[in-house]
Amino acid sequence: MKPINVGLLGLGTVGGGVAKVLARNAEEISRRAGRAIEVKIAAVRDLDKARATAPAGLALTTDPYAVVDHPDIDIVVELIGGTSIARDLVLRAIANGKHVVTANKALLAIHGNEVFADAQKQGVMVAFEAAVAGGIPIIKALREGLSANRIEWIAGIINGTSNYILSEMRDRGAEFGTVLAEAQKLGYAEADPTFDIEGVDAAHKLTILAALAFGIPMQFDKAYLEGISKLTQEDIGYAEQLGYRIKLLGITKRKADGIELRVHPTLVPERQIIANVNGVMNAVMIKGDAVGQTLYSGRGAGAEPTASAVVADLVDVTRLLTADPEHRVPHLAFQPDRLADLKILPIEEVETSYYLRLRAHDRPGVMADITRILADLSISIDAMMQKEPAEGEQIVDIIILTHQAVERSVDTAIMLIESLPTIAGKITKLRLENLNK
Amino acid sequence: MKPINVGLLGLGTVGGGVAKVLARNAEEISRRAGRAIEVKIAAVRDLDKARATAPAGLALTTDPYAVVDHPDIDIVVELIGGTSIARDLVLRAIANGKHVVTANKALLAIHGNEVFADAQKQGVMVAFEAAVAGGIPIIKALREGLSANRIEWIAGIINGTSNYILSEMRDRGAEFGTVLAEAQKLGYAEADPTFDIEGVDAAHKLTILAALAFGIPMQFDKAYLEGISKLTQEDIGYAEQLGYRIKLLGITKRKADGIELRVHPTLVPERQIIANVNGVMNAVMIKGDAVGQTLYSGRGAGAEPTASAVVADLVDVTRLLTADPEHRVPHLAFQPDRLADLKILPIEEVETSYYLRLRAHDRPGVMADITRILADLSISIDAMMQKEPAEGEQIVDIIILTHQAVERSVDTAIMLIESLPTIAGKITKLRLENLNK
Numbered sequence: 067m068k069p070i071n072v073g074l075l076g077l078g079t080v081g082g083g084v085a086k087v088l089a090r091n092a093e094e095i096s097r098r099a100g101r102a103i104e105v106k107i108a109a110v111r112d113l114d115k116a117r118a119t120a121p122a123g124l125a126l127t128t129d130p131y132a133v134v135d136h137p138d139i140d141i142v143v144e145l146i147g148g149t150s151i152a153r154d155l156v157l158r159a160i161a162n163g164k165h166v167v168t169a170n171k172a173l174l175a176i177h178g179n180e181v182f183a184d185a186q187k188q189g190v191m192v193a194f195e196a197a198v199a200g201g202i203p204i205i206k207a208l209r210e211g212l213s214a215n216r217i218e219w220i221a222g223i224i225n226g227t228s229n230y231i232l233s234e235m236r237d238r239g240a241e242f243g244t245v246l247a248e249a250q251k252l253g254y255a256e257a258d259p260t261f262d263i264e265g266v267d268a269a270h271k272l273t274i275l276a277a278l279a280f281g282i283p284m285q286f287d288k289a290y291l292e293g294i295s296k297l298t299q300e301d302i303g304y305a306e307q308l309g310y311r312i313k314l315l316g317i318t319k320r321k322a323d324g325i326e327l328r329v330h331p332t333l334v335p336e337r338q339i340i341a342n343v344n345g346v347m348n349a350v351m352i353k354g355d356a357v358g359q360t361l362y363s364g365r366g367a368g369a370e371p372t373a374s375a376v377v378a379d380l381v382d383v384t385r386l387l388t389a390d391p392e393h394r395v396p397h398l399a400f401q402p403d404r405l406a407d408l409k410i411l412p413i414e415e416v417e418t419s420y421y422l423r424l425r426a427h428d429r430p431g432v433m434a435d436i437t438r439i440l441a442d443l444s445i446s447i448d449a450m451m452q453k454e455p456a457e458g459e460q461i462v463d464i465i466i467l468t469h470q471a472v473e474r475s476v477d478t479a480i481m482l483i484e485s486l487p488t489i490a491g492k493i494t495k496l497r498l499e500n501l502n503k
Numbered sequence: 504m505k506p507i508n509v510g511l512l513g514l515g516t517v518g519g520g521v522a523k524v525l526a527r528n529a530e531e532i533s534r535r536a537g538r539a540i541e542v543k544i545a546a547v548r549d550l551d552k553a554r555a556t557a558p559a560g561l562a563l564t565t566d567p568y569a570v571v572d573h574p575d576i577d578i579v580v581e582l583i584g585g586t587s588i589a590r591d592l593v594l595r596a597i598a599n600g601k602h603v604v605t606a607n608k609a610l611l612a613i614h615g616n617e618v619f620a621d622a623q624k625q626g627v628m629v630a631f632e633a634a635v636a637g638g639i640p641i642i643k644a645l646r647e648g649l650s651a652n653r654i655e656w657i658a659g660i661i662n663g664t665s666n667y668i669l670s671e672m673r674d675r676g677a678e679f680g681t682v683l684a685e686a687q688k689l690g691y692a693e694a695d696p697t698f699d700i701e702g703v704d705a706a707h708k709l710t711i712l713a714a715l716a717f718g719i720p721m722q723f724d725k726a727y728l729e730g731i732s733k734l735t736q737e738d739i740g741y742a743e744q745l746g747y748r749i750k751l752l753g754i755t756k757r758k759a760d761g762i763e764l765r766v767h768p769t770l771v772p773e774r775q776i777i778a779n780v781n782g783v784m785n786a787v788m789i790k791g792d793a794v795g796q797t798l799y800s801g802r803g804a805g806a807e808p809t810a811s812a813v814v815a816d817l818v819d820v821t822r823l824l825t826a827d828p829e830h831r832v833p834h835l836a837f838q839p840d841r842l843a844d845l846k847i848l849p850i851e852e853v854e855t856s857y858y859l860r861l862r863a864h865d866r867p868g869v870m871a872d873i874t875r876i877l878a879d880l881s882i883s884i885d886a887m888m889q890k891e892p893a894e895g896e897q898i899v900d901i902i903i904l905t906h907q908a909v910e911r912s913v914d915t916a917i918m919l920i921e922s923l924p925t926i927a928g929k930i931t932k933l934r935l936e937n938l939n940k
Contacts, residue, residue, distance in 0.1 A: 331933055
C-alpha cells in the first residue's frame with residue numbers, strides 16, 4: 067500500500083521532532099498504522115539553516131503554500147503557531163481536501179469554530195492532540211475514553227513554564243523575577259514570556275478542553291485569566307504552613323447556570339497528586355459522573371513529547387484511510403499480520419534491583435562474608451542497614467538494597483548466604499524498581 | 504437514525520452500572536455518538552432477583568444464547584466473567600456477526616488470540632477498555648494515544664484489592680490476615696481472594712497491556728506471579744525507613760533478548776507519584792521513547808467506573824457504524840449540530856474557596872470586625888492564622904482560608920475590610936480548590 071504523504075509547515079523544535087520520531091520508529095509505526103507515513107516536504111523560514119539539520123531526501127521550501135497546495139500531500143502538519151498566517155494555511159489545506167494535524171492551541175481556541183466547520187464541510191479531519199498537554203493523550207481521553215460520562219469539571223497544570231517557575235520558587239525560596247530570568251536562560255521560558263506566565267497559553271488549552279468536555283463552541287474571549295507574576299514567597303510560605311501548594315491551574319466546571327472557565331494561581335491540598343506534579347510536567351484531572359476522578363500526567367512540552375502527539379494523530383488519520391471501518395484500530399494495537407515473535411523472559415533472566423532481609427548472628431566477619439558473596443556474583447550494593455539487636459538478643463536484622471542485578475545471580479547469592487553458619491533462617495527477597503528511566 | 508441495540512450478558516454490579524449510566528446519560532451519549540444506544544435484553548441468572556432492580560422495559564432471559572443469537576442485537580456486552588461459558592458466548596456472538604464489548608481480562612489473557620482472530624475474520628470489533636484499570640482509558644492511550652512510540656516499559660497498580668490491603672497495612676500497621684478479613688467484610692475482597700492477592704488478576708491485565716505495547720500475542724502462561732500474602736510489617740517498615748513503599752506492581756519491559764512480564768510486590772521510591780496511589784485506586788505508568796513517562800490514574804473497579812469504560816467502547820463502536828469515516832469522532836467530541844448553548848460564567852459568579860492575606864495593626868477588635876464583615880456576606884471561615892509581629896513591628900499578617908463562596912461576595916468583603924482603619928494596605932486574594940468532590 068502506498069505511503070501516506072505528510073507535509074510539514076515548520077521544521078523547528080516540534081517539526082524536527084516529528085521528522086525524527088517518524089524516521090526512528092518507522093517500522094513500529096507502520097506495524098500499527100497499516101502503512102508507512104512519510105514526510106515529503108517541509109516549509110521553513112531559513113533554507114540554509116534548515117538544510118544543515120533536515121533529514122536527507124526531505125524537500126524544503128520557503129513557501130508554505132507550496133505545501134498546502136501540493137497535489138501529493140495527504141496530511142498537512144501545521145507547526146507555525148500564531149493565529150494569522152497559520153489560519154490562512156490551515157483553511158487553505160482544508161479547502162484543498164487535505165487532512166490537518168496541528169499543535170496550535172491559540173489558533174483553535176480563537177478560530178476553532180471556523181476551522182472545524184470548514185473541515186466538516188470538506189470531509190477532512192483536523193486533529194489536535196498536541197495542542198494540549200504535549201504527549202499526554204488528553205484529547206483522546208476526553209473525546210473518546212470518557213464518552214460515557216457527564217463531565218463535571220477539569221483542573222489542570224497545562225503550562226510547563228509556569229509550573230517550572232512555581233516549583234523552583236517553592237523549592238529554593240527564590241522570587242519570581244529571579245526564577246523567570248533563569249528559566250529564560252535554560253530555554254524553559256521565552257524572551258517574551260507573557261503568554262506563559264500570564265495564563266494566556268493555559269487559557270487557550272483550557273478553552274479547548276472545555277469545548278470537548280461540555281459540547282460548547284470555543285469561547286476563549288470569555289475565559290478569566292490571572293498569571294503568576296505577582297506571586298510572592300510570603301504567600302507560598304503561608305500556603306505551605308496551612309498544608310497547600312500553589313499551582314497555576316486551568317479550571318472549567320459545570321454549574322447549574324453555566325460553565326466556569328478560569329486560569330489562576332490556586333492553592334491545592336498537598337496530599338493531592340496534582341500538588342506534587344513539579345517542574346515542566348503537566349497533569350490534568352477530569353471528574354466524570356460515572357468514572358469519578360481520573361488523572362493524566364506527563365511532559366507537556368518539548369520536541370519529542372509534542373511529536374508523540376502529532377504522530378499519534380497522523381496514525382489516527384492513516385488508520386481511517388487504510389483499514390476496514392471495523393478494524394480501524396487493530397485489536398492488539400499492531401496489524402494482526404505484523405505481530406512480533408519476542409520471547410517472554412523467564413524470571414531468572416529478569417534484571418532489577420533487590421531488597422534482601424537477613425537475620426544474622428551478631429559476630430565479627432558476618433558482613434565481610436555477605437559482601438564477598440555479592441561481589442563475587444557482580445551484585446553491587448546500593449544501601450545496607452543493620453538494626454541494633456534487641457536487649458539480650460543475639461540475632462540482628464540486616465537489610466541490603468542492591469543495584470540492578472540478574473535474578474539468577476541474586477538467587478545464587480541468597481543460597482550461598484543462607485548456608486553461612488552465621489545466618490539464621492531464610493532470607494526475604496523483594497524486588498525494587500526506581501521507575502526513573 | 505435507529506438506535507444501536509445492546510444485549511447484556513450479566514446484570515450484576517457492572518451490568519447494572521452499564522444500564523444505569525446509559526439511561527442517565529442518554530442525552531449526553533447520543534450527542535457524542537450520533538445516535539441512541541439502548542439496552543434491549545439482558546441475560547441473568549435469577550429472573551426474580553433481576554426483575555426487582557432491572558430498568559422498566561428491559562427484556563430479561565435466563566438463556567444467554569437468546570442474547571447472542573438475537574437478530575436485533577448489534578452489540579453484545581459480556582460481563583459474565585470466567586473463561587468457559589464466556590468464551591463460548593463471545594465466539595458465538597462473533598460468529599453471528601455481532602460486535603462484542605467485554606470486561607473479561609481472564610478470557611482475553613487466556614483465549615484472546617483465538618477471539619481476536621475470529622473477530623478479524625468476521626469483520627467485527629471486540630472492544631475491551633473495561634478489562635484493564637476500570638474507568639481509566641488505558642487501552643485507548645496505549646493503542647492509539649501513544650502509537651508514535653516504541654514502548655519501553657509499563658508498570659502499574661492494576662489490582663485495587665491488593666492495593667487497598669497494602670495501603671491499610673502501611674497506614675495502620677495491621678498484618679495481612681487482619682486487613683484481608685476486613686476487606687472481605689467491606690466487599691473489597693471476594694470470599695475466595697486468591698485471584699486478587701496472588702497476582703493472577705494483575706497478571707491477566709498485564710498480559711493484555713504487554714500485547715498492546717509490544718505487538719506480541721497474549722502469553723499469560725509465561726507471566727511470573729507473586730502475590731502479597733507473605734508480606735510482613737517488618738518489611739513494610741524497613742522499606743519505609745529506606746525511603747520506599749511496597750506496591751503490587753505489574754511490570755512488563757522490553758529487553759535486548761525478550762520481554763519481561765512479571766507481577767510481584769515491589770519497592771518503589773516514595774517520591775514517585777505511583778508510590779502515593781493508595782486504597783482501591785489504580786495507576787499505570789508507561790514509558791515511550793518519544794513521550795517519556797506518562798501516568799494514568801483513577802478507580803480500577805466498581806460499578807460505574809467499569810461501566811464508564813464499557814459504555815466508552817459502545818460509543819466507539821457506534822461512532823464507527825454511524826459517521827462518515829472522516830468524522831468518526833466529532834472534532835469537539837459532540838456532533839456538530841448538537842453543541843450546547845451553555846453560558847460561560849463571569850468570574851464574579853464563580854464559586855470557590857479563598858486564601859486572603861491581610862496586614863493589620865495589632866489592636867483589639869480587628870478580628871471581630873473582619874469576621875463580622877465575612878459573616879454578613881455569608882462567607883464562612885475554614886481556617887485562620889495570625890502571625891506574631893516581628894520585634895518592634897506593629898503590623899501583623901493575618902491569613903484566612905474560606906469555605907466555598909461566590910467571588911462577588913468575597914470581593915465586596917475585601918473592599919469593606921480594606922476600608923477598616925486597622926487594616927494596612929491591600930489584601931492579597933488567591934483562590935483555593937480542594938479537588939475532592
